[in-house]
Amino acid sequence: MRLPEHQPVLLEQVLEALAPPPCGLVVDATVGLGGHAAALLGRFPSVRVLGLDLDPEALAAAREKLARFGERVSLVVASYWGLAEVARAHGVATADGVLFDLGVSSLQLDTPARGFSFRHDAPLDMRFGPGGETAGELLAAIGEEELVRVLRDFGEEPRARRVARAIVRARAKRTLRTTTDLRSVVASALGPARGRIDPATRTFQALRIATNRELEGIPPALEQAVRLLGPGGRLAVIAFHSLEDRLVKRTFRRLAGRCVCPPGSFACTCHPERLLEVLTPRPVTPTDVEVALNPRARSAKLRVARRAS
Numbered sequence: 001m002r003l004p005e006h007q008p009v010l011l012e013q014v015l016e017a018l019a020p021p022p023c024g025l026v027v028d029a030t031v032g033l034g035g036h037a038a039a040l041l042g043r044f045p046s047v048r049v050l051g052l053d054l055d056p057e058a059l060a061a062a063r064e065k066l067a068r069f070g071e072r073v074s075l076v077v078a079s080y081w082g083l084a085e086v087a088r089a090h091g092v093a094t095a096d097g098v099l100f101d102l103g104v105s106s107l108q109l110d111t112p113a114r115g116f117s118f119r120h121d122a123p124l125d126m127r128f129g130p131g132g133e134t135a136g137e138l139l140a141a142i143g144e145e146e147l148v149r150v151l152r153d154f155g156e157e158p159r160a161r162r163v164a165r166a167i168v169r170a171r172a173k174r175t176l177r178t179t180t181d182l183r184s185v186v187a188s189a190l191g192p193a194r195g196r197i198d199p200a201t202r203t204f205q206a207l208r209i210a211t212n213r214e215l216e217g218i219p220p221a222l223e224q225a226v227r228l229l230g231p232g233g234r235l236a237v238i239a240f241h242s243l244e245d246r247l248v249k250r251t252f253r254r255l256a257g258r259c260v261c262p263p264g265s266f267a268c269t270c271h272p273e274r275l276l277e278v279l280t281p282r283p284v285t286p287t288d289v290e291v292a293l294n295p296r297a298r299s300a301k302l303r304v305a306r307r308a309s
């Protein structure tokens with residue numbers, strides 16, 4: 001397999017954040033193409049990595065990239081939703097570090113047939129793995145009000161109702177099968193691009209998140225990761241948009257013992273636990289140099305926490 005060009009974001013910052021002890025174990029919960037894992041294994045010669053990814057294509061590429069590290073690497077086709085179960089199955093009782101690199105990967109974006117990008121005409125798939133409902137199937141079945149909510153909450157689309165209405169009208173006449181079909185409907189509702197951001201960007205993001213149920217899996221996966229860490233172990237999380245980052249920040253705060261219930265709540269129902277020490281009061285972001293070399297890094301935010309003893 002020819003590996004796609006891949007530049008892991010915030011690489012030096014991640015290596016510094018995790019810096020595992022000799023003979024340590026790092027769980028890469030979203031191993032993707034293996035960029036961060038390869039750097040960890042190369043920088044720390046006695047470290048082992050357990051890598052998870054739901055995408056078999058990405059994992060095949062990671063397996064080739066990491067083959068030179070031999071038995072120091074174990075790779076599993078699995079979602080970070082099942083992190084604790086995968087760790088148990090591999091005899092891992094504690095880890096020294098856990099890394100999450102959230103969102104869509106460069107392989108998925110750059111493979112036209114996957115349907116993640118409106119820059120290529122392809123079936124509306126958008127799934128991270130081979131199972132489950134495609135974005136096209138979701139779009140064919142979802143009600144208008146629920147579609148408005150998805151576009152508003154997951155895409156932060158200010159004109160969500162207008163887009164939802166246009167989609168519902170269009171699908172009554174024909175099945176929306178391809179990325180081009182969907183993009184043209186959004187363009188008819190919102191008009192041509194004004195500036196650098198295509199008007200379909202928010203809609204595609206919203207459908208991708210809904211198709212893969214991305215956001216709902218983040219808090220429980222982070223909690224599983226924290227409970228897997230030994231005392232002093234590090235958790236590093238890279239998020240690429242405000243929805244992800246907000247969930248990471250909120251989960252870190254709750255697991256650092258702070259209530260995250262809405263202001264004015266009659267009683268605390270979030271059950272905070274003092275399991276973490278947050279090491280990044282503000283997220284770490286890429287340098288201007290990194291963004292110039294890798295424009296996809298521009299929105300990345302890294303948050304790091306340490307397991308309390």
